[in-house]
Amino acid sequence: MGLLLYGFKRDEEVRGLGGEWEKFKRVSLLSLFYIEIRFPFVQRVVEADEWGCLCYRTSMDMTKDKKKKGSKFASKQEHDVMFEREFMPHINSLYNFAYRLCYDGDAANDLVQETYMKAYRFFESYQQGTNAKAWLFRILKNSFINDFRKKSKEPPKVDYAEVETYYNSDDVNKDITADLRVESTQDSLGDEITGALGSLDTDFRTIIILSDLEGFKYEEMAKILDIPIGTVRSRLHRARNILKEKLMGYALKLGFA
């Protein structure tokens, strides 16, 4: 089936639909031809979807095409056991990342499940023993950008007035005030950090989570986010400075700075 190449620009994203969406990122004109030669049954259905991606439809499942090659696993059982061993230990980190991106438990749940299903489908292409966590984070980040960003909610904001009203209230038992103050301040510090993080733009929030919560190295973050290491460094620097400003105000209010 011949296809027209109208409306195509370099570096646009291209999607194919083969039972499920399949994405070809940053295609050059050459790779567009490659897609159309390799999958001659595809048909462009819309010029650009809501993400600015060109879309193709096919009645064939393009993912099955890849499965014709020999598997690196001796059996399906080995495939599944290796999948569990490599990927399942990272599920808590994945969920935490998903939640901090979506600020919605159900969306985070869906995003994590979708990430694992994609990882399962493409497990053959994963190099075992490399960096499973970074691979999963990359899939999750892409899924969030492509499918979940619109559905995500605004992050919760901390009500400073409520915290201060509590501490100024006469109802607070004087004998336990000191203990409560330490305990509640620790809790509210966590809330405050959560609020400050949530108020950052997604790019800044993402880099802070990857670096400071998950401990990824610059090089790993560059791969997860598809950006140069220099951009990782500068983005992290800016994100931390914004966070510092936000949290400094809080520290001053409670007399800690």
Add this chain to the structure above:
Amino acid sequence: MERTLTVVKGGDTSDEHGRVCGAARALMQTVLDNEALAGQADFFWGHVMDCEHCAKTYAKEKAFLEVFRTRMPKKSCPKNIVEGIRSKIRIAKLKE
């Protein structure tokens, strides 16, 4: 990279010192993240040993990062997610 800071000199406001301070500050984040190359780390620590201002700035930055890294609450993954994934995988295998 843990070091004990001993500030032996501070308050040098010469242009040369300012230039070296600037270079050290530019490396501070990389050092904090343990991403500095050996030569960069040697230069940074060599300067911080002698510069009170940079030593204080480093200590503040480190304290901020430690508070942030240790106090940020983590969301724990609901137990049903793992079962949800396994069941989706079972369904996917049946469809193959």
